[in-house]
Amino acid sequence: MSSIHLQDVSRRYPGGVIALDRVSVEIATGERVAIVGPSGSGKTTMLTIMGTLERPSSGQVRIAGRDLAGVPDAELSALRAHRLGFVFQSFHLQERTSALKNVAGGMLYTGAARGERREAALRALERVGLSHRVGHLPSALSGGERQRVAIARAIVKRPPILLADEPTGNLDSAAGGAVIELLHRLAADGATLVLITHDAQVAASFPRRLHMRDGHIVADERA
Amino acid sequence: MSGSEVAPQGGSEVAPRAVRLPLWELLDVALEGVRARRLRAALSALGIAIGIGAMVAVLSVSASAQANLLAEIDALGTNLLTVTPGQTFTGQNAALPSTSAAAIDHMPEVESDVAVYQVPNVNVYRTRLVPAAESGAIGVDAAGESLPRVLQTSLSSGHFLGAVAQRFPEVVLGAQAASVLQITHAGEHVLVYLGDTWFSVVGVLRPALLDPGLDSDVFISLPVAERAFHLRPNPSEIYVRADVSAVNEVAKLIAPTANPQSAEAVQVGRPSDALQARAAAKGQLTSLLLGLGAVALLVGTIGIANIMVLSVLERRGEIGLRRALGATRRHIAAQFLTESALLALIGGLGGLALGAGGTLIYAQIKHEPFVLPAYALLAAPAAGFAIGTIAGLYPAIRAARLSPTEALRA
Numbered sequence A: 001m002s003s004i005h006l007q008d009v010s011r012r013y014p015g016g017v018i019a020l021d022r023v024s025v026e027i028a029t030g031e032r033v034a035i036v037g038p039s040g041s042g043k044t045t046m047l048t049i050m051g052t053l054e055r056p057s058s059g060q061v062r063i064a065g066r067d068l069a070g071v072p073d074a075e076l077s078a079l080r081a082h083r084l085g086f087v088f089q090s091f092h093l094q095e096r097t098s099a100l101k102n103v104a105g106g107m108l109y110t111g112a113a114r115g116e117r118r119e120a121a122l123r124a125l126e127r128v129g130l131s132h133r134v135g136h137l138p139s140a141l142s143g144g145e146r147q148r149v150a151i152a153r154a155i156v157k158r159p160p161i162l163l164a165d166e167p168t169g170n171l172d173s174a175a176g177g178a179v180i181e182l183l184h185r186l187a188a189d190g191a192t193l194v195l196i197t198h199d200a201q202v203a204a205s206f207p208r209r210l211h212m213r214d215g216h217i218v219a220d221e222r223a
Numbered sequence B: 001m002s003g004s005e006v007a008p009q010g011g012s013e014v015a016p017r018a019v020r021l022p023l024w025e026l027l028d029v030a031l032e033g034v035r036a037r038r039l040r041a042a043l044s045a046l047g048i049a050i051g052i053g054a055m056v057a058v059l060s061v062s063a064s065a066q067a068n069l070l071a072e073i074d075a076l077g078t079n080l081l082t083v084t085p086g087q088t089f090t091g092q093n094a095a096l097p098s099t100s101a102a103a104i105d106h107m108p109e110v111e112s113d114v115a116v117y118q119v120p121n122v123n124v125y126r127t128r129l130v131p132a133a134e135s136g137a138i139g140v141d142a143a144g145e146s147l148p149r150v151l152q153t154s155l156s157s158g159h160f161l162g163a164v165a166q167r168f169p170e171v172v173l174g175a176q177a178a179s180v181l182q183i184t185h186a187g188e189h190v191l192v193y194l195g196d197t198w199f200s201v202v203g204v205l206r207p208a209l210l211d212p213g214l215d216s217d218v219f220i221s222l223p224v225a226e227r228a229f230h231l232r233p234n235p236s237e238i239y240v241r242a243d244v245s246a247v248n249e250v251a252k253l254i255a256p257t258a259n260p261q262s263a264e265a266v267q268v269g270r271p272s273d274a275l276q277a278r279a280a281a282k283g284q285l286t287s288l289l290l291g292l293g294a295v296a297l298l299v300g301t302i303g304i305a306n307i308m309v310l311s312v313l314e315r316r317g318e319i320g321l322r323r324a325l326g327a328t329r330r331h332i333a334a335q336f337l338t339e340s341a342l343l344a345l346i347g348g349l350g351g352l353a354l355g356a357g358g359t360l361i362y363a364q365i366k367h368e369p370f371v372l373p374a375y376a377l378l379a380a381p382a383a384g385f386a387i388g389t390i391a392g393l394y395p396a397i398r399a400a401r402l403s404p405t406e407a408l409r410a
């Protein structure tokens, strides 16, 4: 079954901007996909629609086979809480809160008990290689480490789908390379990974690449 | 590193449902928000604290004043009864029988008593030159030696009527009468003119809280009054101290004892009752002070709402992230509402401390007892909580309405 399925999805913004124009794409469970394209081509818009953070103006969105048309907002939230992990260019960490608590917060809205969240957060931090930074505040971490904390927060609930919008945009190439490698490794056991990047080398590391321009997918390239 | 990384949650295709966050989770998130912005939190809590503090101070200061008056009344004793003539069947002014004082004195539960006899038509002058009209407000009474003791009042100067006063023209002035006559100190050579006789002023009384009517009178002894003036044998008022445990019984029996023929022509009063009523009135808040406190609270409420609105704008990124992590609009609203309620609750507790501290200082300066009304202990934090909830409502709704993508792009 497909993990993410967009059918004729458009997104128009007030003022006549058509950010997405009848886009159709199907991403299978466990697939790893890079989205590339010039600035303003609609990459973020497509990713946020896949992530249910935004609804399409028209067209159909299916996540794990379920049509999301008419699904109430609270249920979309619950879907994100349990099934979707997000990584952003800016890390959005709570600056006055330890890495551990930041990561555990990624599971707050699943209804997991506190002890369970803490355990899962410790494991997630271990998986991103930050076991030695558990009690640190984000301000005491490097950019690469901060992004790894944010990744741990995204995967702490073990979501089947991981969505990343330019996760290396604020990192130098060494730290960025490590983050991409980490994401590949985390997705290796069956999670779907969709990632936006401007970096050709990063894109080249993905088995499938969607090229976007002016709200269209202009090429769907598979290795 | 374990083999399983991001394992898809085992095949269950049941649509996940939004969870309800328990209160402690909300509190935890709210505390995190407060701790991340300590100065801002302190400032908004301070606004509420000042408002609530003002209210608490207003309540406590008036309670202290009331307690002070009640303590004074207690010191004076609540067992004083006054016996005065009432009205006859036919509505005429009655008189207390000449035997009434002795009859009351024989009652077993009466500890002490003193009768006062009005001396009618006698004016008091400082000198012969002062026209009668000007000192007409001063009454002349004949009274027994025990008057100050029974009334629990004392003299600011000199002494009360004693053995000498039984034979010689000596007078003691009530506090108000003394001030009208412009006499502050008693002395052998301080004289006032009563009727057509010079009396030496041997004492000046302090104000008699239990019967302020006596303050504008002057007192002479019974034998002198009988000799110098035409004194009727009927007391105008009898003051009675009853056994503390039997005050009510004595109050009931006193009228038939004083006047067995027509008990209804005797009026019995308990001055401490009126004083206690006055103390209760003093405990009531003046609307002015209450209004001031309310204005302070309103300002605090607007302040906290203002800060929360700013906070929502500033924390768009956090709101977007939480929505991405699966928070519903309701979760976001609850978070901001809890945060402002928490701030205001802290403000309420701070206000309680502020108000109590202010009252303590006030009480020490005024030498009044320190009283913090018990309900303030609950009302202050409760009011803070209520204010926080009201003030947080609009910012919380705004936070919840933010679209997650807009919040993340910000």
Ligand SMILES: Nc1ncnc2c1ncn2[C@@H]1O[C@H](COP(=O)(O)OP(=O)(O)OP(=O)(O)O)[C@@H](O)[C@H]1O
Pocket (backbone or CB within 6 Å): A013, A014, A015, A017, A018, A019, A037, A038, A039, A040, A041, A042, A043, A044, A045, A046
């Ligand atoms: N809320 C909005 N209102 C109006 N226009 C919008 C809004 N959000 C996005 N757009 C427009 O939609 C188009 C696509 O935006 P999008 O953010 O998806 O581009 P992108 O490919 O992610 O670009 P970048 O590489 O710069 O991040 C742009 O022209 C953008 O200006």
Ligand SMILES: [Mg+2]
Pocket (backbone or CB within 6 Å): A043, A044, A045, A165
């Ligand atoms: Mg973008």
